[in-house]
Amino acid sequence: MCGIVAYIGHREACPIILKGLKRLEYRGYDSAGVALLDDNKNMKVYKKTGKVSDLEKEIGDRDTSAFTGMGHTRWATHGEPNDANAHPHLSGDGEFAMIHNGIIENYSSLKEMLKGRGHTFKSETDTEVLIHLIEEVYKNNAVKFEEAVRMALTQVVGAYAIVILSKNDPNYLIGAKKGSPMVIGIGENEHFIASDATPIVEYTRNVVYIQDGEIAIIEGTTLSIKTIDNTLKTPYIQEIEFNLENIEKGGYEHFMLKEIFEQPKSILDSFRGRIHLPDARITMAGIDMFEDKIKNLDRIVIIGCGTSWHAGLVGEYLFEDIARIPCEVEYASEFRYRNPVVKESDFVIAISQSGETADTLAALELAKKKGATIFGICNVVGASIPRYTDAGAYTHAGPEIGVASTKAFTAQVTALILMALSMAQKKGTITSTRLHEFLTEIESIPAKIEQVLKTDAQIQLIAAELKDSRNALYLGRGYGFPVALEGALKLKEISYIHAEGYPAAEMKHGPIALIDEEMPVIVIATQHSNYEKVVSNIQEVKARKGKVIAIATEGDTHLKDMADHVIYIPNCEEALLPLIATIPLQLLSYHIAVLRGCNVDQPRNLAKSVTVE
Ligand code: G6P
Numbered sequence: 134m135c136g137i138v139a140y141i142g143h144r145e146a147c148p149i150i151l152k153g154l155k156r157l158e159y160r161g162y163d164s165a166g167v168a169l170l171d172d173n174k175n176m177k178v179y180k181k182t183g184k185v186s187d188l189e190k191e192i193g194d195r196d197t198s199a200f201t202g203m204g205h206t207r208w209a210t211h212g213e214p215n216d217a218n219a220h221p222h223l224s225g226d227g228e229f230a231m232i233h234n235g236i237i238e239n240y241s242s243l244k245e246m247l248k249g250r251g252h253t254f255k256s257e258t259d260t261e262v263l264i265h266l267i268e269e270v271y272k273n274n275a276v277k278f279e280e281a282v283r284m285a286l287t288q289v290v291g292a293y294a295i296v297i298l299s300k301n302d303p304n305y306l307i308g309a310k311k312g313s314p315m316v317i318g319i320g321e322n323e324h325f326i327a328s329d330a331t332p333i334v335e336y337t338r339n340v341v342y343i344q345d346g347e348i349a350i351i352e353g354t355t356l357s358i359k360t361i362d363n364t365l366k367t368p369y370i371q372e373i374e375f376n377l378e379n380i381e382k383g384g385y386e387h388f389m390l391k392e393i394f395e396q397p398k399s400i401l402d403s404f405r406g407r408i409h410l411p412d413a414r415i416t417m418a419g420i421d422m423f424e425d426k427i428k429n430l431d432r433i434v435i436i437g438c439g440t441s442w443h444a445g446l447v448g449e450y451l452f453e454d455i456a457r458i459p460c461e462v463e464y465a466s467e468f469r470y471r472n473p474v475v476k477e478s479d480f481v482i483a484i485s486q487s488g489e490t491a492d493t494l495a496a497l498e499l500a501k502k503k504g505a506t507i508f509g510i511c512n513v514v515g516a517s518i519p520r521y522t523d524a525g526a527y528t529h530a531g532p533e534i535g536v537a538s539t540k541a542f543t544a545q546v547t548a549l550i551l552m553a554l555s556m557a558q559k560k561g562t563i564t565s566t567r568l569h570e571f572l573t574e575i576e577s578i579p580a581k582i583e584q585v586l587k588t589d590a591q592i593q594l595i596a597a598e599l600k601d602s603r604n605a606l607y608l609g610r611g612y613g614f615p616v617a618l619e620g621a622l623k624l625k626e627i628s629y630i631h632a633e634g635y636p637a638a639e640m641k642h643g644p645i646a647l648i649d650e651e652m653p654v655i656v657i658a659t660q661h662s663n664y665e666k667v668v669s670n671i672q673e674v675k676a677r678k679g680k681v682i683a684i685a686t687e688g689d690t691h692l693k694d695m696a697d698h699v700i701y702i703p704n705c706e707e708a709l710l711p712l713i714a715t716i717p718l719q720l721l722s723y724h725i726a727v728l729r730g731c732n733v734d735q736p737r738n739l740a741k742s743v744t745v746e
Contacts, residue, residue, distance in 0.1 A: 134740040135234035136160035139203035142323020146202035153332025159741040161208025164219035168230040169199035180219035205232035212257030222261040224268035233260040235292035235313040389535030397579035399530040403547035413569040419524035437484035440538040444545035446615040451553035465496035477504035486541035487742040488516025596724030608637040613657030620718030628726040648679040660686040
């Protein structure tokens with residue numbers, strides 16, 4: 134969490150930094166700040182609690198002239214969100230300024246040591262400790278600024294992506310990374326540093342992804358990279374994969390709405406080139422390379438957090454149902470600390486939109502140490518998880534900016550469906566005729582989603598009726614259960630209405646006690662294997678005066694007399710249900726949140742990329 138952006142070049146730095154921070158606000162938005170360093174060695178630091186727009190107001194028409202600068206948008210870890218704790222932080226003598234994404238785990242012992250040497254601190258942050266440490270190393274060793282940074286970092290335990298400015302060297306920008314993301318944009322006689330490429334893409338497509346333990350030194354117009362052990366590295370320049378329009382709202386009121394409506398395309402992009410219909414074949418290089426292992430595979434473990442965990446639960450159903458491979462899905466944060474049994478023969482799949490989630494990464498490291506084959510399903514190209522895994526599949530959903538995940542979820546599910554089918558084919562648990570049927574159905578999904586999106590106006594009316602609810606229950610069975618969980622999570626995240634997802638039959642073991650006329654119950658009741666049983670569950674809700682909103686299969690006339698509202702979705706293969714049934718629930722949450730006046734794209738307390746445990 135926290136977004137960092139920095140610039141050095143021939144343009145005014147401040148507008149570039151503020152625009153960049155807005156693009157990174159999905160990473161945190163409880164306070165923001167900039168440090169601007171002009172050629173006369175004046176360091177101008179402005180910071181403010183709140184969003185980047187509050188910082189802009191704070192800056193007003195104050196002096197921002199500078200060709201070098203950096204900015205930060207914060208998601209608080211150490212110290213509450215206030216002006217003092219906002220970044221940038223300064224060294225005691227005001228010589229150095231720093232922005233930081235991550236956590237310095239040994240900050241308290243470093244702080245004690247520094248206090249003993251006369252340092253005093255203005256904030257409660259770990260970041261301020263680190264910049265004082267750099268100051269201390271600089272003072273005590275007759276070394277250059279960049280060398281002081283390197284030496285100080287050898288004493289640090291924790292995760293960081295930092296950028297540092299030195300007042301006496303306006304020609305210098307230094308970045309360093311371990312555990313938190315950092316990318317350098319290389320323009321013509323100008324450089325950018327950011328947490329991801331979104332603040333950079335409108336200026337240059339050439340980027341270098343900084344690796345853990347590396348320090349980027351930009352001196353004037355020259356970039357050099359060295360490791361913390363002082364070894365010089367050759368920068369590996371890559372091209373940004375997406376375009377500017379992918380990260381703009383494109384006429385939609387919110388990114389979330391845009392991303393919901395993008396799903397016909399993002400799902401298509403996830404399976405494009407991987408399906409060969411004529412000979413009923415799937416190409417997934419990361420899976421194909423393990424053909425022999427898969428033939429004898431006796432366990433898959435899926436790890437993830439949040440929405441990615443829900444995709445993982447769909448994965449569990451798919452791998453067992455279609456490929457007949459035992460599968461477990463685990464919360465990464467639990468898995469990493471519960472001393473799990475991991476065997477060398479295991480195939481461990483990490484699912485992560487950002488590819489940076491700290492718990493998922495740590496769980497993966499644990500599985501790798503225990504000798505398992507590790508595989509990543511990620512959306513962000515070049516992120517930490519795809520770099521760490523033995524193999525993987527990108528979801529190709531394009532940048533997802535709304536904090537509540539929508540298109541990334543359906544793209545993850547698409548990748549899992551293809552993986553399960555590919556494994557089934559390798560293990561011989563699916564006939565080629567059946568596989569052909571499946572693949573044909575997958576190809577029809579984008580058009581079916583277009584059809585579901587047409588229910589938007591009806592969903593808006595239902596949202597108006599539900600907007601003042603205090604609780605909501607989401608029920609589903611089989612493939613409908615992960616959908617129910619994801620529907621409930623979306624509502625909680627963006628509208629702050631308490632919501633629970635439950636396996637429909639489990640309702641009798643607790644949640645039924647909550648049902649009264651005030652309680653909306655959203656039920657995935659499509660005509661699949663558990664249909665009759667779900668219909669009975671609906672009757673149980675109605676008998677207790679609950680308000681039922683059913684997601685039903687088009688043409689189902691039975692439910693309309695039973696439910697208060699029915700949202701019809703096209704029929705599909707049962708295993709593909711999560712791709713379609715999730716869409717109306719995303720729209721319902723979105724409209725409820727808008728009607729409640731919530732900040733849909735930046736819900737309170739949440740961040741898109743959780744790089745702390
Ligand atoms: C945060 C985000 C969620 C996301 C989860 C896992 O909580 O707000 O939308 O599902 O992290 O993130 P990942 O990037 O690993 O999928």
